[in-house]
Amino acid sequence: MARCEWVSIRWCHVLVLFLTLLKTGKVESRRHYRYSTYLDSLRRFHLWWDVNYKTNTVNFRLLAVVTPDEWFGVGYSQYGKATNADYFVHWTDKDKMHHCKDAWTDQNGLLHIDDQQDYTILSGRYNNHAMIVEYERAFDTCDNYDFPFDNGTIHIAFFIGKGQFHFPEDKNVTLLSPESQRIFMLKPDLPISVHPKDTWTFTIVAPKVTIPAEETTYWWYTTKLPAMSEKHHIIQFEGDIMKGNEDLVHHIEVFHCEVGPNEKIPYYNGPGLAEGKPKGLEVCRKVIGAWAMGAAPLQLPSEAGYPVGGPRYSSHVLLEVHYNNPSIKRVFLSIYLSIYLSIYLIHSNLSIYLSIYLSIYLSIYLTLIYLSLSISL
Incomplete structure (x- = not known):
């Protein structure tokens, strides 16, 4: 059975939850997500999200169709470029241990694990077909390597790579055929109106x-x-x-x-x-x-x-x-x-x-x- 590691001591209690979910094979969706979109035409990435203006956070649910020997990153950048990007990265090492990390790429597209981990893992599950993980992030983390969310269009950058390794440090993301998608993430939190009867x-x-x-x-x-x-x-x-x-x-x-x-x-x-x-x-x-x-x-x-x-x-x-x-x-x-x-x-x-x-x-x-x-x- 696969195991999961979340290194940040700050979120050590999440490790217990994530391990339990992986062992039981169940994912209980933590909340209802108001918005969703596929990121690519092959539908390997499906992203759900909801916005909380009281806490200034966004809750995500990501489904990535990947095989056990594949790793992936989904994140944000200017114009969807793979360079100078902010990524949520998942990979599996040779001991079948799963890793979920906050990472970033430099101007050459080389990947680096962020010293300040700003994603809170809420739930997760992996099987032979897909990785499903729910996580939360603040609009602005005050981290220079994180992309702040604003009221404009957000460019989602994503990639899938092959290989199992201990750490993806200095992996060149630009060589992994990265793609991008645009979404309007921070939608106005307006009350739902009732249509007139003659609509x-x-x-x-x-x-x-x-x-x-x-x-x-x-x-x-x-x-x-x-x-x-x-x-x-x-x-x-x-x-x-x-x-x-x-x-x-x-x-x-x-x-x-x-x-x-x-x-x-x-x-x-x-x-x-x-x-x-x-x-x-x-x-x-x-x-x-x-x-x-x-x-x-x-x-x-x-x-x-x-x-x-x-x-x-x-x-x-x-x-x-x-x-x-x-x-x-x-x-x-x-x-x-x-x-x-x-x-x-x-x-x-x-x-x-x-x-x-x-x-x-x-x-x-x-x-x-x-x-x-x-x-x-």
Whole structure:
């Protein structure tokens, strides 16, 4: 039976818990996790998390599909790079002892065990198929080698390597085909609103397209909202990605085309920064919806909604999808964005509030710099 070692004296009581779990072969999930995402297209890494703003900590549950002779690291860095990264590392030595450590890489990608161990192991289990571990970390550990969590997008860096050894000191992570994923970790801790009884939904379906073999692509697709003779309010957005391709989508935005109700917008389905786009799309720049990969459905507060519809409202919209394709691979992919509406007129039109709310939700993506880059024509 495998044994587990957690060296930090500070958390010695965790060793007893972790050993017991490994011997019994059971993992009792310590809590409910509100958010989750797969980190890679092969689904070898599945990450769950929950945010506690009272203690300024994040609780994680990580499932890594690895064999007994493989080791792995999952952590954080600027732009998902394997260098100068902060990692949670697991490996097994030749005596089948499991090690879980707080580690970091230098500018050359060489791995070092951190002198200050800032992960608290809550539970864990290993079998022949996967390692499952629950752990906790503070937003800011006051450790220069740890990556602080903030309200922006967090770049998750991860790798899997072969081998069993006593210590992974000075292992070069850049040689292990490291990958990255982006998540919005510190989501606003907002109360869940109850939908009005007349709530209905429609789904914008982006056609199945071939994603260019480029790291970053902004894809545009023009379509129309359902006909609404009366004014409605948008109260929730929810995205859905083809299974196995979650790592390729960064975020989705819907822009309303500010034209008269009888004016036409040219159809377009292609790269947003490409030459030869039809003229007339510059009017499609008013954000009415957004969703980021790894996020739960974005439900707006009950006091506010975004107004759409009515006799003088154009139904034309432009869907923009930010594809993140670091592996530079060609992929066929469809995307769905469900929008929840109510004819019940809410007191506060969200024209101004939406900008504030979504700036918190999407962080840097709705800044003026981002808009000037992604909407340039």
